[in-house]
Amino acid sequence: MIRKAYDTDLNDQEWAKIEPYFSKHRTYKWPKRVLVNETLYVTKTGCQWRMLPHDFPLYLTVWSFFRRSMTTGWFQVNGRWYYAYSAQVPWQ
Template sequence: MKRSDKVRQAYPSDLTDAQWAVIEPLYSGMRTYKWSKRELTNAVLYFVKTGCQWRHLPHDFPPYSTVHSFYRRARLSGLWEKILRHLVKISRERAGRKAVPSYAIIDSQSVKTTGAAKERGIDGGKKRKAGSGTSS
């Protein structure tokens, strides 16, 4: 029995059948190798959810180098962005809203600036605020 034929344990980060059905069409036209796109996607979701290192992916996923290569190619090709846009569209439509937002609101209190950081800061060696005009 090949490693890819084994039934592995399910992880909380795995896609359900319904979730996979929503994004599976977005993988059309991609070449299929030894590992299924669903299994590779589940491995990437596990990696993202847990924050583990690539080499620390559980052994019942495809080899980490294969998963990393899949992730990288999907990122460079724009597949992840395409999936996210598709999911946003679906969730907006289910909420009774237009598929694409017509405007956005940015709260100025939420936008931080760092202009003053150049003028002031903490000088760790002197244990005083730099630019305060006092000397040690």
């Protein structure tokens, strides 16, 4: 299934900056960029995990990825960077 783009998705430049942080993560069925985008969708919109859009991976997959990323501290540190950056972006 082709996933539509969301305003919370990382662009190619943003992904290139953070991709190395996820090189040590376990391998998932879904690309890590997709899982990061879905996690950012939840944290930015406040959506409940079980209410993810149908074109996203299963919520348990995204939640598990987020939980593992929290234990490494990535979202605690870099989530701040993303929100600081996205606050400057004129959303449509």
